Each structure stands twice: as structure tokens, then as C-alpha cells.
Amino acid sequence: MSIFKYSSPAMFFPLAGKLLPWFSALAVLFGAIGLYLGLFVAPEDFQQGEVYRIIFIHVPAAWMAMFIYLVMAMYGVMALTLNTRLSAMMMEALAPTGAIFTALALWTGALWGRPTWGTYWAWDARMTSTLILLFLYVGYIALINAIEDKKRADKAGALLVIVGSVNVPIIYFSVKWWNTLHQGLSVSATAPSKMASIMLWAMLTMAIACWMYAIAISLVRVRAIICERERDRILGQERIRRREPAPGSAVASL
Amino acid sequence: MSTAPHSVQPYESAGFAAERGFLVAFARDARLAVRSKGEVVQALAFFVVIVSLFPLAIGPESALLKRIAPGVVWVAALLSVLLTLPRILANDHADGTLEQLALSVYPLPLIVAGKIVAHWLITGLPLALLSPVLGLQFGLESRELAVMFASLMLGTPVLSLVGSIGAALTLGVRGGSILLALLVLPLYIPVLIFGAGAVEQSMAGIDVSANLSLLGAILLLGGLVVPFAVAVAVKISLD
Amino acid sequence: MIWEGATALDRSAASMLLACDLRLERGSRAIISDLSFSVEAGQALVLRGSNGSGKTSLLRILAGLTLPDAGYVAWRGETLTALSATWRSAALYLGHTNALKEDFSATENLRDALLIDGLNVTQMAQLSALEKVGLLDRRNVMARRLSQGQKRRVGLARLALSLTHQSCKSLWLLDEPTNALDEQGVSLFTGLISAHLDRGGVACIATHLSLNLASPVKELNFDAMGEATQ
Numbered sequence: 001m002s003i004f005k006y007s008s009p010a011m012f013f014p015l016a017g018k019l020l021p022w023f024s025a026l027a028v029l030f031g032a033i034g035l036y037l038g039l040f041v042a043p044e045d046f047q048q049g050e051v052y053r054i055i056f057i058h059v060p061a062a063w064m065a066m067f068i069y070l071v072m073a074m075y076g077v078m079a080l081t082l083n084t085r086l087s088a089m090m091m092e093a094l095a096p097t098g099a100i101f102t103a104l105a106l107w108t109g110a111l112w113g114r115p116t117w118g119t120y121w122a123w124d125a126r127m128t129s130t131l132i133l134l135f136l137y138v139g140y141i142a143l144i145n146a147i148e149d150k151k152r153a154d155k156a157g158a159l160l161v162i163v164g165s166v167n168v169p170i171i172y173f174s175v176k177w178w179n180t181l182h183q184g185l186s187v188s189a190t191a192p193s194k195m196a197s198i199m200l201w202a203m204l205t206m207a208i209a210c211w212m213y214a215i216a217i218s219l220v221r222v223r224a225i226i227c228e229r230e231r232d233r234i235l236g237q238e239r240i241r242r243r244e245p246a247p248g249s250a251v252a253s254l
Numbered sequence: 255m256s257t258a259p260h261s262v263q264p265y266e267s268a269g270f271a272a273e274r275g276f277l278v279a280f281a282r283d284a285r286l287a288v289r290s291k292g293e294v295v296q297a298l299a300f301f302v303v304i305v306s307l308f309p310l311a312i313g314p315e316s317a318l319l320k321r322i323a324p325g326v327v328w329v330a331a332l333l334s335v336l337l338t339l340p341r342i343l344a345n346d347h348a349d350g351t352l353e354q355l356a357l358s359v360y361p362l363p364l365i366v367a368g369k370i371v372a373h374w375l376i377t378g379l380p381l382a383l384l385s386p387v388l389g390l391q392f393g394l395e396s397r398e399l400a401v402m403f404a405s406l407m408l409g410t411p412v413l414s415l416v417g418s419i420g421a422a423l424t425l426g427v428r429g430g431s432i433l434l435a436l437l438v439l440p441l442y443i444p445v446l447i448f449g450a451g452a453v454e455q456s457m458a459g460i461d462v463s464a465n466l467s468l469l470g471a472i473l474l475l476g477g478l479v480v481p482f483a484v485a486v487a488v489k490i491s492l493d
Numbered sequence: 494m495i496w497e498g499a500t501a502l503d504r505s506a507a508s509m510l511l512a513c514d515l516r517l518e519r520g521s522r523a524i525i526s527d528l529s530f531s532v533e534a535g536q537a538l539v540l541r542g543s544n545g546s547g548k549t550s551l552l553r554i555l556a557g558l559t560l561p562d563a564g565y566v567a568w569r570g571e572t573l574t575a576l577s578a579t580w581r582s583a584a585l586y587l588g589h590t591n592a593l594k595e596d597f598s599a600t601e602n603l604r605d606a607l608l609i610d611g612l613n614v615t616q617m618a619q620l621s622a623l624e625k626v627g628l629l630d631r632r633n634v635m636a637r638r639l640s641q642g643q644k645r646r647v648g649l650a651r652l653a654l655s656l657t658h659q660s661c662k663s664l665w666l667l668d669e670p671t672n673a674l675d676e677q678g679v680s681l682f683t684g685l686i687s688a689h690l691d692r693g694g695v696a697c698i699a700t701h702l703s704l705n706l707a708s709p710v711k712e713l714n715f716d717a718m719g720e721a722t723q
Contacts, residue, residue, distance in 0.1 A: 080486070135440040142436055146427045149519065155490040156423045160437065163419055163483060167441050170472070174444035177468075178451060231521065278608045289596035350590030353558060359582045359611030489576060492558050 007084050009226045016219045016226075023219065027212035034205035042199045051115045055199075058108035060207040061101045062126075064214055065133060066168075068098035072140075073165035076158035086222075088154030089229070091161065092144060093221035097214050099137035105130055125179040129172045136164045150229060275360025279368030287341075287376040294376050297338045301381055304330040305388045316393050323392035324402065324453030331381050331406060332442055335413040336435055338377045339421045342369055342414070343488065347425045356492055362485040370414050370481065378410025394457075401456040401466075408469040409449040415473075415480040416441050422487035444472060502534065502663050502693035509534045509695045510555070510664060514564035517550055524550050528564070532697070535690045535708055540699040542715025548699035549589065551713075552666045555697055556586040568664065582611070585655055585662045589669050591644040595637035599628050599647050602636055606651050610662065614654055622650040626681060641673035649678070652685050656692070665689060665696040 006012045038056035045052040072094050078087040109127055110120040121127070140157055147153035287294055308326045309319055346352035355365050385406050386399040394402065420438035424430045452465035508531040517525040524547040532538045540548040553559040555566060557573060557580040565572050573580045593602045603623065607614045623632050626646040636644060648670065655662040665686075671679050683704055686696055690708035698704070 132440050132443060135436075139437045139440065142433055143423060143427075146424075146429055146433050148428075151518075152490060152493055155493070156487070159419075159483065159487055159490065160423060164441070166479075167444070170444045171440075174447040174468075178447040229521065274611075278605075282605055282608075285601075286594060286596060349594065350588050350592035351594060353556075353586065353588055354592045354606060354609055356558065356576060357556060357581050357584060357586055358609040359578070360609075361578075362576070493560060493575075 007082075007086050009086050009089060009230050012086055013223060013226045013230075016223050020216060020219045020223075023212050023216035027209055027216050030205050030209035030212060034202055034209050037198065037202035037205060042202050043196060048116055051112065054108050054112045056202055056206045058105060058112055059203055060210040061108060062105035062130065063207055064210050065098060065102035065105050065130060067211075068094050068101065068214060069133060069136065069161070069165060069168065072098065072161050076161040076165075079154060079158040080162070085154065088158055089222050089225045090218065091140075091157060092154075092225055093218040094214070095137060095141050095144075096221070097217055099134065099141065101210070101214070102130060102134040102137055106134065123179070125172070125176040128179070129168075129175045132171050132175070133168070136161075136168075140164070272361055272364060275358065275364040276368040276371075278358075278360065279355065279365040280372045281368075283369050283372035284375065287372065293338070293341065294380065297334050297377055298380050298384060300337060301330050301334040301384065302388065304333060305391075309391075320393045320457070323389060323394055324450040324457070326392070327385055327388055327402060328405075328409075328446055328450040328453075331378075331385070331410060332413065332439070332446060334381060335377055335410060335417060336438060338373070339417040339434060339438070340431065341377075342373045342418045343421050343425060344430070347491070352425075352488065353492060356488060362488065363481040366418070366484045366488065367477075367481040370411075370418050370484070373418070374411045374414040378406070378414055382406035382410055394453075398453060398456045401462050402453045404466060405449040405452040405469060408466060408473055409445045412445045412469070412473050412476050413442060415476040416445075418484045419480060419487055422484050422491055425488075425491040445469065448472070508532065509536075509569055510538075510697075511567040511570075512555070512564065513567070515551070515554060515561045515566070516563035517547070517554065517559065518562050519550075525554075525561075530711070530713060532695050532711060533709075534693040534695065536695060537686060537690055537704075537706060537708060537710045538695075538697040539704065539710055539712050540697065540715065541701070541712060546715035548715055549668055551715075552586070552588075552668050552697060552699060555664075556584050556666050557581070558586075583662065584664045584666055585610070585652070586666045587648045587652075587668060587670055589672070591636075591648060593636040593639075593644055593647060596635060598633045598635055599623065599639065599643075599650075600632045602647055603650050603654075606647075607654060610651075610655070612654065612658060612662075618654060618657070619650075622653045625653060626650045627677070642675055642678055645670065645672065645674050646678060646681075649682060649685060652689070656685070656688055663694045665694065665698075667696065667698045667700075669699055669701075671700050671702050 006015055034056065038053055042053070042056075044050060072091045075087040075091045075094075078084055079091065106127065109130070113122060114120050140160055143160055144153040144157040147156055305326055308322065312318060312322070343352060346355065356362055358365060382403055385402050389399045389402050417434075417438050420434050420441075423437065424434045427433060448465045448469045452462045452469070455462045455465060510532040512531070513529050515525050515528040516523060528551070530538065540551060542548055550559060554561050557576045560575050567573065568579065568583055571579060592606070594605070597605065600619070600623065603619055604614075607619070620629070620632075623629050626649045628643060628646055628650065631639065631643060636647070639647075652665065655665075671682055674682060679702065683706065686698070686704065687706060687708065689696055690706065704710070
């Protein structure tokens with residue numbers, strides 16, 4: 001039996017249930033280690049003091065924001081070319097997590113910006129393109145919720161995310177271009193001259209924690225989506241497993 | 255009067271040419287626009303009104319107005335095009351002719367391309383032609399006016415192209431027009447940046463060719479790829 | 494016989510239109526399930542059933558507009574994918590909307606429909622078709638000022654003209670074509686269908702009327718699905 005059997009939502013549902021505790025545990029574990037390393041082990045930054053510690057959540061969140069959109073685009077290609085329902089459901093499950101990470105990256109960026117740059121918001125290339133990424137997430141979520149027919153919503157959302165992902169590099173490049181054009185307006189970040197390796201380790205651990213969290217939470221969400229849409233099918237299989245007849249059917253079980 | 259045998263010939267037998275689909279769709283939409291000139295004029299009037307609101311909101315200080323002129327004109331152009339996007343596909347969807355177009359013997363991407371070009375001709379082109387007049391109100395010099403015109407000529411087709419993807423995805427969806435704006439406006443940002451940027455650079459006396467070339471590149475890329483994406487989106491929406 | 498211009502179609506394929514185990518879901522509900530049928534050349538498939546029973550959905554599947562969740566449709570032994578070129582040249586679909594531009598006259602609408610179908614029709618032939626469906630004196634009136642029945646008749650003119658060409662548009666998919674038609678319009682329509690079937694075409698018609706057709710008719714009742722499927 002190949003792994004492809006799990007591309008059916010009804011087959012994936014129990015698998016997701018089995019995987020869920022593992023990813024949750026990993027998320028908690030890495031999160032605990034990462035926070036311990038970041039908050040207690042890593043030394044104070046000689047320029048920024050304690051404030052810099054927000055990067056242990058800010059940077060992983062920003063990475064995940066971008067990464068989840070790319071994963072969604074990948075699922076989108078699968079949904080449109082292979083016509084697999086599960087990929088579209090995964091997109092729908094990932095989108096809120098991606099949007100939350102994007103919002104978190106912006107929020108923590110603002111909180112970090114205030115003490116270091118002296119302003120909550122600067123029209124810096126990265127911040128601006130992250131904001132636009134948030135718009136793309138919101139657009140996707142709005143579109144799939146506005147279309148009543150789920151099959152159409154899946155495909156339309158897939159196409160939108162693919163178009164969006166083609167646009168992301170163009171948007172990033174254009175915003176960077178725009179930013180250099182208006183040099184005087186922007187504040188350039190004073191990057192830490194040399195990052196202590198323990199800081200890097202703490203950040204990577206936190207990134208893995210965020211990653212595991214994203215997987216765990218989207219497994220929860222995809223299970224909910226499968227329940228919602230495929231209730232009849234799953235119940236049917238349960239019945240087959242338990243050898244129960246469908247309600248109202250006159251067929252006697254063997 | 256009776257139909258003579260073979261008075262009807264499929265184009266196939268008379269040298270079928272797929273590219274005719276482009277012309278058929280283009281001519282049809284252009285004729286439709288001529289029938290409803292009012293809508294074309296309304297979009298233009300909207301453009302003028304939006305641009306005129308800014309001096310009223312900000313004040314008549316000419317140096318400031320000149321500084322914001324490129325952005326104001328470009329944002330107004332963006333919004334005007336946005337309002338006309340339903341013309342590309344939504345009307346045809348409502349009266350059932352979109353299904354007929356999808357079932358046409360001609361390839362759907364070519365038909366869609368014809369419709370997009372027609373849309374640009376009746377919205378983007380008039381906006382670009384009108385822009386120098388509005389630029390004058392903001393005190394732009396002739397060179398800057400020329401750059402603004404050129405940037406709109408290169409940029410507005412991209413607005414029609416990218417917008418038609420959103421228009422196709424939101425066909426028949428409740429709350430369609432706001433949703434359409436939400437989907438399309440973020441994708442318009444590069445065009446806005448390069449378009450307004452070109453005018454600003456000309457005001458600063460910098461060479462504008464880089465920005466205009468980038469707009470041209472986006473236009474070429476979009477022109478090649480977008481009709482296929484729109485065709486897919488139309489099929490999704492008709493399913 | 495008023496449709497003497499009709500040209501014969503190739504009847505070689507054993508069954509022209511074949512549907513196999515079709516299934517279509519909307520939401521969590523299956524509108525169509527395990528539906529199989531075949532239609533031979535010169536045969537009509539009449540779809541019956543109450544509103545919302547799936548007639549339109551089936552016609553849209555046959556037109557290639559909707560992708561079934563399971564099963565397939567074959568035309569002349571060739572399995573068809575959604576909106577493939579073969580499908581587009583074979584199928585003539587008249588939906589429940591009239592597919593007319595309100596700002597165009599009957600003549601313009603007919604000409605556009607033919608152009609979109611890729612048919613090169615002389616102006617004489619178009620006029621004579623409009624005359625046969627009784628729209629000659631209303632031909633330059635904007636569609637928005639035509640009555641419902643007259644709008645339907647523009648579609649009939651399109652059917653009449655598709656009768657006269659050989660290779661394509663041999664599969665007619667008609668969704669409630671007799672809606673809003675008066676008695677004379679219905680008999681006009683019946684004549685068209687007969688001519689189409691006589692020349693070896695296939696027609697799938699969703700209708701409430703009982704059509705008086707000489708040709709063999711297969712009925713598919715959506716209200717009693719399973720009993721009618723053969």
C-alpha cells in the first residue's frame with residue numbers, strides 16, 4: 001500500500017489524529033528549550049540590551065509567514081493539477097496559521113522597532129512586504145469563505161495562492177526598489193554586529209518549535225475541516241469497520 | 255427562402271484559425287462598449303473626481319501638490335480600473351454568454367485575451383490619455399507629463415490583466431466587488447510602485463528608463479501568462 | 494419539410510454518447526450518483542424531474558462545463574475531458590439563460606453566437622433562419638425589448654443553422670428550451686429536433702412537455718433515479 005492512500009481525506013483523518021500528539025509534544029519540547037536558551041542562557045546584547053530577545057519569536061514568525069505561504073502554493077499546484085481534495089483542505093487549514101504568524105511578525109517587529117528605531121512602524125522594505133503578505137492571506141481566507149460551493153472555493157483559492165506566490169518576489173523586489181528610491185524616509189536597522197552562536201541556536205530551536213506548532217495546529221484544523229465536509233463518508237467507513245448497516249437501510253449485516 | 259445546403263461552413267473546413275477567437279471576442283466587447291458609452295465615461299469621470307479631491311483635502315499649496323501628484327494620479331487610476339473590472343466577465347456571466355464563450359471552438363485563453371485588450375482600450379487607454387490634463391492641474395512639467403503618460407500606457411494594461419484574474423475568481427460570489435478589491439489591490443502594488451516611481455524620478459531629474467522597462471517587463475510577462483490563468487479561473491467559476 | 498438543408502451526420506459509432514457511473518456532489522449531497530446511460534445516433538434523451546433534481550447539472554456535465562466527481566462521459570468512443578476541443582466543437586448548449594446580450598439586436602446576437610461557435614454563415618442564411626423562427630420583422634430590435642419567447646426563438650435560429658453543417662454541433666444539450674415558447678414555437682422546436690435526429694444527431698433535452706417525436710426517445714427520470722436508468 002502506497003502513501004497515496006492517505007491523499008483521501010477519510011483515510012488521512014485517523015492518520016492526522018495519530019500524528020497530532022507527536023507534533024504537539026515536539027512543539028512544546030522545542031518551545032521550552034528555545035525559550036530557556038533565548039531568555040536565560042543567551043547573553044544580553046551589548047547594543048540593544050534585553051530588548052533584542054524579541055527576535056526569538058519575531059524572526060521565526062517572519063520565517064513561518066513566508067514559508068507557510070509557499071507550502072500553500074505547493075498544495076495549490078497539487079490541488080489544481082492532481083485534483084486532490086486533501087491538498088485544498090490543507091491550504092484552508094494552513095491559512096489562518098500563516099496569517100497569525102504574519103500578524104505576529106508585524107506586531108513583534110513594531111514592539112522591537114519602538115525601543116531600537118524609535119518608531120513602531122517604518123515603511124521599511126521587509127515590514128511593508130510582510131504587510132502585503134498579510135493582505136494576501138486575508139484575501140485568500142475571504143475568497144474561500146465567500147464562495148458557497150466548497151469544490152469551487154478550493155480551486156479558486158488554489159489559483160489565487162499560486163498567482164499570489166508568483167507575485168511575492170515581484171512585490172518584494174518592487175517594495176525594496178521603492179524603499180531605496182525614498183532613502184531619506186526609511187530607518188535602516190542596526191543589525192547586531194555578530195550574533196553569538198547561542199543566540200543563533202536559540203532562534204533555530206524556536207523556529208523548529210514554531211514549525212511543529214504550525215503542523216500540529218493545522219492537523220487539528222484539517223481534521224475539523226474533514227469532519228465538516230466528509231462526515232457522511234467517515235461515518236460510512238466507521239460503519240463498515242464495525243459492520244453496522246447504514247441507518248434506514250434494510251440490508252442485514254452478515 | 256430556404257437554407258441552401260452548405261451555406262453554413264465551420265471555419266475548420268475554411269482554414270480554421272484559432273487566433274480568430276481573439277478577434278471575435280475583442281470585436282464583440284468593443285461593440286458592447288460602444289453601445290454603453292455611459293459606463294466608459296463614468297469611469298473617466300470617477301478618475302477626474304478622485305484626483306480633484308486631493309487638493310481640496312490637502313490644500314492648494316503647489317509644491318506639496320506637485321510632490322504628491324504621481325501617487326495621486328496612479329492611485330486614482332488603480333481605483334478607476336478596479337471599478338470597471340466587472341465589465342470584463344461579470345456581465346457575460348450574468349446573461350449566460352460566458353458559458354457560450356467557454357464552449358466556443360476557439361481556445362478560451364485567446365478569447366479572454368481579446369476581452370482583456372478590449373477592456374484596456376475602453377478604460378486604461380482613456381485614463382492614460384486624460385492623465386496629462388490632470389497632471390497640469392498639479393503643476394507637472396511637460397517632461398513629467400510625458401513620463402506619466404508613458405507609465406500609464408505601460409501600467410494600465412497590467413491592471414486589466416491582473417484584475418481579470420480576480421474578476422474571474424469572484425464571478426457570482428456574494429459581496430463580490432469588495433472581495434475583488436481585496437484580492438486585486440495587493441497584486442497591483444508593483445505596478446503602482448514602478449508607475450508612480452517613474453514620474454517621481456523624472457521630477458528628481460533621474461533617468462526613468464529603469465522603471466519604465468520594469469513596467470514593460472511586467473506587461474510582457476503578464477500578457478503571456480495571465481490569459482491562461484484567467485481561462486482556468488473562468489472554468490473554475492463555471493464548474 | 495422546412496429544414497431540408499440539413500446534412501447527414503456520421504452514424505458509425507455504436508453509441509454516440511455514453512455516460513458511465515457519473516457522480517456529482519454539491520456540498521455533502523450527491524445530486525447525481527451511479528448514473529449510466531448511452532444514446533445512439535438519431536436518438537433523443539429526455540430528462541425529466543422536479544426542480545433541483547439534477548437535470549441542469551447533468552446537462553452541464555455533458556457540456557463539459559462541470560467536472561463529475563466520478564465516472565466519465567464519452568462522445569463517439571472518445572472519453573472527454575472538461576472543455577476539450579472535441580467537446581467544444583461537438584456540443585451546442587442552450588442553458589436556462591438565453592445567452593443574449595441585451596444591448597445587441599436579434600441579428601447581432603445570432604451572428605455573435607455563430608462566430609463564437611466558429612461557424613461561417615452567410616447573411617442570407619442567417620436572415621432566412623430568423624424568418625423561419627418568426628423574428629424577421631423584429632430582427633433589429635434590441636434583445637432587452639424582445640419578449641421571453643422571442644428571446645428563446647433566437648436560440649432556435651441558432652439550432653436551425655447548426656443543422657446545416659456537417660462535422661460539428663451534432664450534440665444538442667438543451668435546458669428547458671420550450672420555456673416561454675407559445676404553441677407555434679413548440680411545434681417549431683419539435684420540427685428542429687426531428688430534423689436533427691433524422692440526420693443522425695443526438696439531443697439531450699430537459700423539459701416538462703411531452704414532445705411528439707417520431708424518433709426513438711429515451712427518458713431519464715430524476716425523481717425516480719435508479720428505475721429509469723437502463
